[in-house]
Amino acid sequence: MGVTSLSSSFGSVEPSVVRPVRPRVTELRLSAFAVHRRAVIPLDGAFTLLAGVSGSGKSSALRAYAALARLAGGAELGEVFPDPVHCVPEEALPDAQQRRGFRIGCTADGPAGPVRLDLAVQVEPELRVVGERLSAEGTVLLETALVDPGRPAVQAAWHTAGSAPVTRAPLPDDRLGTALLPLRVAGKTDGQRRVLAAAEQMVVALRSVFVCDPHPARMRAPVPNGSGRLLTGCDNLADVLWRTRTECSRRHAHLVAALRAGCAAPATDVVAELRTDGMVRAWLERDNGGRTELARLGDGELRYLALALVLLTGPGVLEVDPPGEVPDALQALTVLADGFDRCLDARQRTELARLAVRMGERGHMHCVGTVGDASWAAGIDGVTVVHLDP
Incomplete structure (x- = not known):
């Protein structure tokens, strides 16, 4: 599965040489993952x-991104890939030792410049990391390899540029080595x-x-x-609407404005109520003075409301696991939305795309x-469309 075309200029701007303050992933690489082979997704x-x-690998691309995110958070390989055999390309043949697996990676840009991470995972005969490489500007900063299949560890070597050019030590074969480095590297040399x-x-x-x-x-x-x-x-949703309405009037006003722009029967407000039994219910108040409970909303209106709320909030409201030691001003949230336009009409998907931009x-x-x-997005400035080939 490959990337055959990129419509990157639906209102794009010239790239800047200034590094982003908030680190963010700028490229996903699926060298061998599910239906993908040598795919590079900007x-x-x-x-x-x-x-x-259908079958071009859209959902599997998001799954790979989400998996890298969980591994970066310290999750074990088995938690992230409970059914890993489906990540192995169907045509992948076992080697002489009957081993099969997959390879994924990404690039993150930020103050340190573009940094590449590439990961090789063995699925059969047992699930384990067999190789990892972290590099920047052509220099390999961390590299791991499976040396002894009988041990639950990989041999790691990281760049030191001190009296010894590299430091070597074993790392667990069920975790991302990059996420463990801050606990292993002293930071004494450049x-x-x-x-x-x-x-x-x-x-x-x-x-x-998220x-x-x-x-x-x-x-x-x-x-x-x-x-x-x-x-x-x-x-x-109702519980979060109750929280955001009471805590942030500015954010709530933006949400109401989005609903007015995207709903056939415009809303003047979104109201949530905490009942005496500890349950929260919510409804939309309409222009005609009526109200529509969430129970009476169609699938499209509910998805539109939920997605608009997601785009207008952040890690403090969404169920994510951001690095707590990093200030919010230095973090960039990524929302992964499979089936973004599902159940939405033309106006709703356009308004949500503009809000996302x-x-x-x-x-x-x-x-x-x-x-x-994605033909409907052609007239929306700031939307980048990546076409995946079956």
Whole structure:
């Protein structure tokens, strides 16, 4: 599966030589993953749409991105890939030792410049990392390899540029070595500090990811009052609406404006109520003075409402695991929305795309969505369309 065309100039601007303050992923590489072979997917715009027919690998591309994000957060390989055999390309043949696996990677840009991460994972006969490389400007900063298949470890070597050019040590074969470097590297030499800067940039760029797939059927009923952080399926939409309405009038006003622009029956407000039984219910107030409970909204209106809320909020409201030691001003949230235009009419998908571009141009958010047909986005400035080939 390859990338055959890139419509990168639906309002694009000339690239700047100034490094972004907030680290962010600018490229996803799927060397051998599911249906993909040698695929390089650019993610350098405010809003990127992955377009292609069914089976072209749109969803698997988002799955690979989300997997790298979880590994960067410290998750074990088995947690991230509970059914890893589906990640192995179907035509991949086992080697002489009956081993098969997959390879993925990405590039993160930021203050340290473009940093590349490439990962090789063995799936059969057992799941383990067999190779990892972190590099910047042509210099390999970290490299791991499976030396002894009988040990649950890989041999790692990282750049030091001190009295010894590299430091060698074993690392677990079920975790991302890049995420472990800040605990292993002292940072005493210029080389060590360069390794740390690159590793930290990659981890920060990857970790602030919110996978969003709103399920309308789960959003209609009142929900228990809880943490107020939106779940991936937006099941607790009413609870989060109650929180955002009470905590941030400015953000709430932007949400109402988005609803007025995208709903057939314009809303004058979105209201949420905490009941005495601890449950939260929500409704839209209409121009005619009536109200429409979430239970009565169609799938398109509910998905539109949920996606608009996601684009207007951030890590403090969404169920993500950002690096807590990094200030919010240095983090860029990435929203992964599979089936971005599902159930939406022409006006709704256009308004959401424009909102995604506006939020992306501010620098603190980037949205990557998948669609079957992206022709509707051709007139929207700031949208980058990547066409995937079956």
